[in-house]
Amino acid sequence: MSAVEPSNLALFWAGVIVVAILVYVILDGFDLGVGILFGTTGDETLREEMMAAISPFWDGNETWLVVIGASLFAAFPVVYAVFLPAFYIPVLLLLFGLIFRGVAFEYRYGAGARRLWDWGFFIGSAVAAFVQGAAVGAMIRGIPVVNNQYAGGSFDWLRPLPVVTGIGLMLGYALLGAGWLTLKSEGALRDWAWQRIPWLAGAVLVVLAIAAGAAFIERARVTGSLFLGRPWGLIFPAIGLLAMYGVFTAARRRHDARPFALTAVFFVAALLSLAVMFWPYMIPYTITVGNAAAPEKSLSFLFWGAGVFVLPVIAVYTAVVYWLFRGKLRKGYG
């Protein structure tokens, strides 16, 4: 299909989705990461503290996923209709992962079968992180579309590159989670997290280096050029690398807030790198932002309610919750 220039409203909603993805990845990223770290220790005291460190936040974090889904369906229905079938099994696994880890917060205290919910919390978090990363890898490879419908197979997402990016995101979230723990906790849990940060950061760098190499080769194969005339986009990977260097330095000096902040910067840089890589495509490399946009009447109907009113409320609410629960983990915190 020929490329259509996106309207201002389409750009607005594309912007909303990009911001929502950024916020989601950083916020749900740390609590999924804590869930992954949860499974690497059997110490019940540490586990309790880990749960407490994320319990006021995780549900609000996940609602950003709903913002992404709702905005996509409403503003870019074609993307919604292609993306979900392309990731049929991963989406299923993501939902199950989120369900199991979500109910674990309550069930492990009142419903019996505690070990089941602890395993569910760990595996659910890990699976959710993995499929999100795999989806990124699969998108770099490109998604075949015919007549605005997905035209690939059920397991196209399970290729070497997506597997690498899936593992990469698990490690990245775990790093973010460890950073959250040094920020929010003290004593034994903080030491435990500090010990893991350099290792996690190193692993993230290695896996991402492999993924980035593969991605560029893949991209060159699919699109025939390496940078699409946007070499300035390389500024983002550079920022990401600097942020990672900062994480290592912070780990030596034990500055509690820095690993989380710098890992967050790293994630923003990584996502913006992807955005530069994909633009103007929403589904690489078949559907552009302009082609995918819903009619203006849909976009404006959505804008005057959700855009003007709901999104600001959500942003304020998020800020208020984080403000209320600022500082170190205290008793009665959860």
Next chain:
Amino acid sequence: MDLDPLLLSRIQFAFVVSFHIIFPAFTIGLAAWLATIEGMRLATGKPVYRRVFDFWLKVFALSFGMGVVSGIVMAFQFGTNWSVLAERTGPIQGPLLGYEGFTAFMLEATFFGVMLLGRDRTPPWFYFVSCCMVALGTMLSSFWILCNNSWMQVPLGHTVVDGKLVPDDWWAITTGPIVRLRWPHMLLAAFLTTGMSVIATGAWYLLRRTYSEEGRVMLRWGIGLVAVIIPVQMFFGHLTGEYVLHYQPAKFAAIEARWHTQQPASEVLIAIPDEAAQRNLLAIEVPRLGSFIASGTWDAREIGLDTFPPEDRPPVFIPFWAFRLMVGMGLIMVAVSWFGVWLRFRGRLETTRWFLWVAFLSFPTGFVAVLAGWFTAEVGRQPWVVYGLLRTKDAVTPSLTTADVLFSLIAYIAVYVTIYSFGFYYIYRLLRDGPAVEVAAALPGAAMAGAVRGGGE
């Protein structure tokens, strides 16, 4: 019928949506019930209202959470399994369902938090306002769902551009004649569902001779509310039937199991519809009543399924029986609530044990009625997913394989059975243990997460 992605996707959708609707139906009513009780507490200052409120708040929090979890799944079903529907009707369904997600999100982001955590931190009037806002929010949330579904039942306010359905008149889509009937019908159904649950819980305590004061409040209030609401609901049910007759005559004929056009038309009360032979087995019919029910005269001509080409006819068995099941549940509610009111006047409500047993056992009537009503509406709409515009068989995701959907369906069943059997057990324990047990305090994760989990829907 082959086990193909279409059939499996339909079964999967029916499964996950049936599971989901149980919770909103319950929580919409519970939110309104909590606002009512909190209002009574403010007005009278009686401590029993506070205990009743705190007790149902716990049930509400847990049910709301379970509704949110199953609702997130719903948000993805349209894309994963019905991508042609999503793509072609996205410009209309997307914003409607999007608003539903945003509304639920707003609700839990703000006043629900106050309701769970703000009792001691906000003035009583503000707490009461928060309860009312939560009740309003749940109703608004259901409004968007009913808008969307009503548009699928009777599409209006759109134009067709390049095979895509494009919104033309949002006012018509959101305030059309169908949604004006069906939204109240659903809200009242939710109130009745909760009302019957409150009645049954109260009766349970009285039967067990425990929490008598709270049990009495629940029983009296529940019976009073249901007794008032049920006739209103029957009126809206009647109006809903009229819209079906005018806009979806094939569905009406299916509900009536009327295979052939008749004048005057009889009413089939009970039968086993035989779809292959297009006739009713073991039918009990009342002559002329069918004409009266549909048209208000005893000799009107009523069209049968043979008026429609075979490819446009809905299944008969499910709409016919689901409708009767719904009406039957309504009649039980009438009997329980009105007889309960009569007993109350005689001063024997709390002591007539056989009645308490009946009231206790009618716990599921509201849930069954809601499910049966939705099955009538949705199966009766077949073979269309958007009535007259898009057939269900053309709406399914083209890239799906049978193995994909078989896997996902089995997985959904396995996960839901695991998660929700524990969840139901949890709610059962809350109800059984009653108002005195401080369960909320026993939950370390209960702060925001208490129930405000997950996301929208």
